Amino acid sequence: MSRVLGLVGSGAGGVEDLLPRVTQPLQADGWTVAVTLTPTAGRWLDENGGRAEIKEAIGTLDLPVVVFPRVNAAHARHPSWETHIDALRRAGVRLVYGDDVWPLHEPRSAPGRYLPWSAVLSVVNAAVPPPG
Known part of the structure; x- marks a missing residue:
């Protein structure tokens, strides 16, 4: 049975890397990847009830x-971030x-920064080990 990843990409930047740096590597490892791309995830989630779906996902055993x-x-x-x-x-x-994967910078002070896709993939793979 294939491992399945539901992936939501937003307009926050980095969407152009989802195919080569996330989707294709996971598919090569046997994952099925379902991708939803949104120009602004917050607006899309509000309009389409996605926040309820995310809350349900978080609450699903x-x-x-x-x-x-x-x-x-x-x-x-x-004030409410933490x-x-x-x-x-x-x-x-x-x-x-965290600083080890995504050190925080002031707005627009780190142009051209690469997103920590390898760290994301590591956590995803650890969260859902291969069947067997």
Whole structure:
């Protein structure tokens, strides 16, 4: 049985890398990958009920959820940011987050930065080991 990944890509940048750096490597390892691309994930989720689906995924027993919050230092300074991160961790969400994988920079101060796709893939593969 194939491992399945539901992947949501937003307009936050990096979508152009999803095929070569995420989807194709996972497919080469036997994954089935279902990709949803949105210009702005927040608006799309509001309009299409996706937030409820994500909340359901987080609350579903034995369903691993991996999140890479592509944020900058300004986002992380928001007063509720750490509360949100802590809530995701308590819910068992595997976060690809921290200075070791995505050091935070001020807005627009790190152009051309590569996203930590290898770290994302490592967490996804660890969350759903190969069948056997």
